[in-house]
Amino acid sequence: xxxxxxxxxxxxxxxxxxxxxxxxxxxxxxxxxxxxxxxxxxxxxxxxxxxxxxxxxxxxxxxxxxxxxxxxxxxxxxxxxxxxxxxxxxxxxxxxxxxxxxxxxxxxxxxxxxxxxxxxxxxxxxxxxxxxxxxxxxxxxxxxxxxxxxxxxxxxxxxxxxxxxxxxxxxxxxxxxxxxxxxxxxxxxxxxxxxxxxxxxxxxxxxxxxxxxxxxxxxxxxxxxxxxxxxxxxxxxxxxxxxxxxxxxxxxxxxxxxxxxxxxxxxxxxxxxxxxxxxxxxxxxxxxxxxxx
Numbered sequence: 001x002x003x004x005x006x007x008x009x010x011x012x013x014x015x016x017x018x019x020x021x022x023x024x025x026x027x028x029x030x031x032x033x034x035x036x037x038x039x040x041x042x043x044x045x046x047x048x049x050x051x052x053x054x055x056x057x058x059x060x061x062x063x064x065x066x067x068x069x070x071x072x073x074x075x076x077x078x079x080x081x082x083x084x085x086x087x088x089x090x091x092x093x094x095x096x097x098x099x100x101x102x103x104x105x106x107x108x109x110x111x112x113x114x115x116x117x118x119x120x121x122x123x124x125x126x127x128x129x130x131x132x133x134x135x136x137x138x139x140x141x142x143x144x145x146x147x148x149x150x151x152x153x154x155x156x157x158x159x160x161x162x163x164x165x166x167x168x169x170x171x172x173x174x175x176x177x178x179x180x181x182x183x184x185x186x187x188x189x190x191x192x193x194x195x196x197x198x199x200x201x202x203x204x205x206x207x208x209x210x211x212x213x214x215x216x217x218x219x220x221x222x223x224x225x226x227x228x229x230x231x232x233x234x235x236x237x238x239x240x241x242x243x244x245x246x247x248x249x250x251x252x253x254x255x256x257x258x259x260x261x262x263x264x265x266x267x268x269x270x271x272x273x274x275x276x277x278x279x280x281x282x283x284x285x286x287x288x289x290x291x292x293x
Contacts, residue, residue: 011153012153019071021062023045024041024044030036038134041169056152060119067101067251070099070173072100072262082123083139084096084227087140093118096118096146097118097120098119098120101122103123103125103251104124105123105250106262107261107262108122109259109260110145110154110259111259113155120142122139122247125245126238133231133233134237134241136231137225137226139226140228140229142225145222154259216263219262219284221285222235223288223291224290226291230293233289234289236288238287239261239284240279240281242261243282246267248264260278271273
C-alpha cells in the first residue's frame with residue numbers, strides 16, 4: 001500500500017512535467033515560425049507552470065463546481081456526516097469536506113491533493129437509494145482513494161488533459177491560418193503536420209491516461225474499502241444497485257468521469273467497456289464477493 005502511495009505521488013509530478021515539456025515543445029515551433037525569439041518560450045513556460053500549479057491547488061474545486069456539488073455541514077445532513085466521520089476515525093484519515101450533488105443518479109467521488117485537503121461528493125440519489133451498510137461501503141471506497149493518494153493523480157489529469165486539448169486545437173488553427181504560412185515553405189508544412197498529429201494524439205493520450213490511472217485504482221479502492229468496513233457485501237450490494245440505474249447523471253462530463261465510483265453515463269454496452277474509465281461492475285462485484293474477512 002505504501003508503495004502504491006509513493007507511486008501515485010511520483011506519477012503526479014511526472015504528469016505535470018510532461019505537460020510543461022509539451023507546451024514548451026509547441027511554443028518552440030511556433031516561435032520558429034513567427035520568429036518571436038525567446039519571448040514566446042518564456043511566456044509558454046510561465047503559462048504551463050501556472051496551469052500545473054492551478055491543477056495541483058485548485059483542481060478539486062474545478063471538479064466540484066463542474067459537477068454542481070454543494071458543501072454541507074453536520075447540521076445539514078447529520079446521517080451522512082456521521083457515516084463519514086466514523087469511517088475517517090477507523091481509517092485514521094483527516095475528515096474531508098462533504099459535498100452533495102442534487103442528482104437522482106446514485107454515484108459518488110472523492111477529490112483533493114492529499115488527505116488533509118480532500119473532499120467527498122455524494123449524489124442525493126445514492127443517499128436515498130442505499131442502505132446504511134451499502135452507503136458505508138461507498139464512503140469507505142472513496143476514503144481509500146483519499147488515503148492512497150489516488151485523488152491527487154486523478155485530479156491533476158482533469159485540468160492538464162483539458163488544457164492539452166485546448167492547446168492542440170490552438171496550435172492546429174495557427175498552422176492553418178498563420179499569417180506567415182505562405183512564405184515559410186517547409187517550416188509551415190512541418191508546423192501543420194505537428195499540429196495535426198497533436199490534435200489527433202491528444203484525445204487518445206488523454207483517454208489512455210484516464211484508463212491507466214482509473215481501472216486499477218478502482219479495484220484497489222474496492223478491496224481497501226471492504227477491509228475498512230470489514231463487510232465486502234456492503235459495497236458489492238451498493239454496486240449492484242448503482243448498476244441497475246439506467247439514466248446518466250445530469251452533469252456527466254468526460255473530464256471528470258474517471259473520478260466517480262461508477263460511470264456517470266449510465267450502464268455501458270459491452271464494446272464501450274473497452275474504452276470506459278471504469279472496470280465492469282459485474283467483475284468488481286465478483287471480486288468483492290470472493291473477499292474473505
